[in-house]
Amino acid sequence: MTTHRRAAVLGGNRIPFARQFGPYAEASNQDMLTAALEGLVARHGLAGERLGEVVAGAVIKHSRDFNLTREAVLGSSLSPDTPAYDVQQACGTGLEAAVLVANKIALGQADSGIAGGVDSASDAPIVVPERLRRKLLRLNRAKTAAERAKAAVTIRPTDLGVQVPANTEPRTGMSMGQHMALTAERWGVTREAQDELALASHQNLAAAYDAGFFDDLMTPYLGLTRDQNLRADTTIEKLGSLRTVFGDGPGATMTAGNSTPLTDGASAVLLGSQEWAEEHGLKPLAWFVDGETAAVDYVSGDEGLLMAPAYAVPRMLARQGLTLQDFDLYEIHEAFAATVLSTMKAWEDEEFCRERLGLDAPLGSIDRDTLNVTGSSLAAGHPFAATGGRILATLAKLLHEKGSGARGLVSICAAGGQGVVAILEAA
Amino acid sequence: MTTETLPSLPTIGPLLARAALTARGRRGSEVPGRTLRVENVRVDRHRLAAYQRLTGYAVSDAVPQPYPWVLAFAVQCELMTRPDFPLALPGMVHLENRVTTHRTLDAADPLTLSVTAGSLQPHRRGRTLDVRLEAQVGEDLVWECDSVYLSRGHGTDDAPRGDTAPDAPAGPATVVWRLPDDLGREYAAVSGDVNPIHLHPLAARAMGFRRHIAHGMWTYARTLAALGRTSLGPSTSRVWFTKPVFLPSSVELVRATTAGGDVAALRSRKDPSTTHLVLSLEA
Known part of the structure; x- marks a missing residue:
């Protein structure tokens, strides 16, 4: 079944990951993805290069970011002739993006590509409650003054409010x-x-x-040079002293120390065929099997x-x-x-x-x-x-x-x- | 020529107030040979992020090419409000700017900023003043800027013209920006340039303008940002401010790539024959 050519991982780059509301609080997904991408481009000498495609995504995304990855490409030094698209498969987004790029390379539909991902837990979209949203849309659809008045009076003070995205499964209501x-x-x-x-x-x-x-896998960003969440000096005693945050009763075992925190950051991986790598003086690190x-x-x-x-x-x-x-x-x-x-x-x-x-x-x-x-x-x-x-x-x-x-x-x-x-x- | 080192960046508000109060009495044709410098200027990342967002740059560690000018604005104000300075700061018009970045500026770099007032030259509509700004990191000159300001007054009809702006590129608009009424207030908040002509129609009218106008340094930064990443690295940009941008209004960007680099212009959407600025950029 391995009649097609292999795709190689040629390198990667990310920005250090920051805790929610930390140093990246004012950076958008596009800012962070651009920074990760630009670092990768700089390290591998890809400025002005037209790649097969750039595929990335974000889990928490503003509606205005419909073309997030393409916008990041346009903000980078890559050739503006490099196409891009967004994918979203929750926490699997980054790896799924790499599967897609690697498959295209394996099939000969692309010679090179970048797979990446970004998320901000800080710069989150805020939306109005669903009931208010529907009423506002109805108001917007209204054609006559009478219809508008009718739609407007249905909006109650209790409809007002904002919602920030929660880490909750929609179908179960459980985090x-x-x-x-x-x-x-x-x-x-x-x-x-x-x-x-x-x-x-x-x-x-x-x-x-x-x-x-990580020296050749990371670009410092907004003053961070290491992952902010890293606690090099933590001990089993310190971790053991934390109270549990998930689960009920004495059987609960999960704490903030053994669960991942909400984080901001971005990453990007360069993939390519062996020929493309050779033409660009790059060495395959690993094959995407x-x-x-x-x-x-x-x-x-x-x-x-x-x-x-x-x-x-x-x-x-x-x-x-x-x-x-x-x-x-x-x-x-x-x-x-x-x-x-x-x-x-x-x-x-x-x-x-x-x-x-x-x-x-x-x-x-x-x-x-x-x-x-x-x-x-x-x-x-x-x-x-x-x-x-x-x-x-x-x-x-x-x-x-x-x-x-x-x-x-x-x-x-x-x-x-x-x-x-x-x-x-x-x- | 004397060099004076200030203990820190001055506060702009009181300086502008002093400038307004002392505007009337200023006269003379000699600019004191004086350099003001401030050492160890640190970029406030929150202010930088706000500036980047408002001017269309990605939020990052790379300091946009016009930003050291913004940092040094308070020092310029200080220099121009000294009692022996011959020109009145209020009403002064920014005509031209040339900036060279020698290497990418990182937000973590501690900067030494210096401002030197140059000579007065005759101009058709008054007199022009050259001001030189420099930014150093340690001993290295990393950024330099020459600004030309016009002090409006009795002009000299046969005054020699400086470098004229290149022709604005013709052709269709590549980008359209709708500039809101409060753009000047927004930019004042991130840059500290609270000159009343940018803030409100009434304040601008008191200064002889029809309406309030966009900050030239905003239109310059927004145009540079639209040209991509070139100006973040070693490069030189020149800008000629030809006509003010009244707020609110719609402007459009036209650009052309020449052998020497990029040329761009900002023109009125309603009246494309009105060119607000012309900019050239070479790396």
């Missing part, structure tokens, strides 16, 4: 954290295990910064909201003839520490693997020393659509350092009970 708490309980994920994972994330990210790992998406029925309560990657990965493994242990590195997005732990428990669970995944044997466990080795979202933060690009660029560089043939697995859960996963292989 993502509340959903995750149900799954964590189902899999018996302990507070201690979550705090340990969070601690490792901070320690790994801090060590990676100290080693200069495969991608898979999955969705689960979380609405009926049949499955946990963030468990779709647990289904996507085995399907992709089967297609590639690989086992879960055939990877040198694993990047499992830390929406919550409990997400990573529940997913790994599910893969180790014989009953889940037999009944839910239809497998003869469990997928088994993964070596924790190969998981999120330069930290992940718990430490870096998680500007929804920007996480995919952060992980892809990080993993591609890590695999390249390991040497040709090294394999890496990416797993990202997304709102709406969805998941996007991918395989990279060192070039």
